[in-house]
Amino acid sequence: MAVFSGDWVLAFGILGNIISFMVYLAPLPTFYQIYKKKTSEGFQSIPYVGALFSSMLWMYYAFLKSDNTTLLITINSVGCFIETIYICFYLFYAPKKVQTIKLIVLLIVGGFGLIFLSIQLVVKASERAHIVGWMCLVFSLCVFIAPLGIVRQVIRTKSVEYMPFLLSFFLTISAVMWFFYGLLLKDYNIAIPNVLGFSLGVLQMVLYVIYKNADRTAMNDKQKLPEIPNKIIISEEHKIPELTEQIIDIVKISALLNSEKIPVVSQPINDGIEEAHEHPNFPMEIEVKM
Structure with missing residues (x-):
């Protein structure tokens, strides 16, 4: 034993x-x-x-x-x-x-x-x-x-x-x-x-x-949500309300993906258009063509 x-x-x-x-x-x-x-x-x-x-x-x-x-x-x-x-x-x-x-x-x-x-x-x-x-x-x-x-x-x-x-x-x-x-x-x-x-x-x-x-x-x-574009090109034909609507939609989608509020930092440039700066949770770039 x-x-x-x-x-x-x-x-x-x-x-x-x-x-x-x-x-x-x-x-x-x-x-x-x-x-x-x-x-x-x-x-x-x-x-x-x-x-x-x-x-x-x-x-x-x-x-x-x-x-x-x-x-x-x-x-x-x-x-x-x-x-x-x-x-x-x-x-x-x-x-x-x-x-x-x-x-x-x-x-x-x-x-x-x-x-x-x-x-x-x-x-x-x-x-x-x-x-x-x-x-x-x-x-x-x-x-x-x-x-x-x-x-x-x-x-x-x-x-x-x-x-x-x-x-x-x-x-x-x-x-x-x-x-x-x-x-x-x-x-x-x-x-x-x-x-x-x-x-x-x-x-x-x-x-x-x-x-x-x-x-x-x-x-x-997350895969079902639409993709977030990383760049928006604005030309003279764009109107400010249209631009604002695009940015709001993107911020909403990004917030859903990250499950938190996304801080958007902006500064004024020519003609009252605002440029969104790059952020770790929101890598969007706006290119202005005048």
């Missing part, structure tokens, strides 16, 4: 490694966008610094426990390596590096360094694994709770644009694998957080199924 249990532990551990590796690779499209734009502005470094801290903490726990933790060490070693590359890549293209550097110093150097030194110097050797295990459990729960902000955004906007289905799917499967791995090892520091991870993963996939058609409907509605 023990051999049978050991085989299942190995199987779930290997599957957990494979799926978690795919989860670690999930941000690659984000970093490809950063590479194309040559800037990381608009993207946050917090998830990657947090993931690096989590991997380091789990590795420390695995080394302290020492028995049946090889698979836990392998995946978190890979995680540390990948997250370090992500952070270096982010910093290379970051227009403002100070905030990310502060976060690294605070969480990685200060946070993990303080935990390591205090555990090694103050806590008895027999109790170290237990205490660090509880730290891993609490931090993992915090990590799994973090996506609730995305869930709230999906419900509020009725859009799954920022909640990729594949990422939610692999996170859910990963939680299942590590839950059974921890359960069979009777290591509840590993098993308990993944119950919450599985529950939130299922919730995200259910929301995706509910709201994915809403995204398609909104896209189809």
Whole structure:
């Protein structure tokens, strides 16, 4: 029976490694966008610094426990390596590096360094694994709770644009694998957080199924609207009322597309005609031929 249990532990551990590796690779499209734009502005470094801290903490726990933790060490070693590359890549293209550097110093150097030194110097050797295990459990729960902000955004906007289905799917499967791995090892520091991870993963996939058609409907509605011309040519034959009517129609259509009021900046030119200046949400140009 023990051999049978050991085989299942190995199987779930290997599957957990494979799926978690795919989860670690999930941000690659984000970093490809950063590479194309040559800037990381608009993207946050917090998830990657947090993931690096989590991997380091789990590795420390695995080394302290020492028995049946090889698979836990392998995946978190890979995680540390990948997250370090992500952070270096982010910093290379970051227009403002100070905030990310502060976060690294605070969480990685200060946070993990303080935990390591205090555990090694103050806590008895027999109790170290237990205490660090509880730290891993609490931090993992915090990590799994973090996506609730995305869930709230999906419900509020009725859009799954920022909640990729594949990422939610692999996170859910990963939680299942590590839950059974921890359960069979009777290591509840590993098993308990993944119950919450599985529950939130299922919730995200259910929301995706509910709201994915809403995204398609909104896209189809936008496609049905007439196109906005980017230039109007005015000649001497045009009358001011006709010009005003054209501009009002275009502003209305643009407002529908952007679901917000479009500010129109104008300045007077010859003969009382007004020229609309270029705006990020309203790229219309008026060319006057007199």
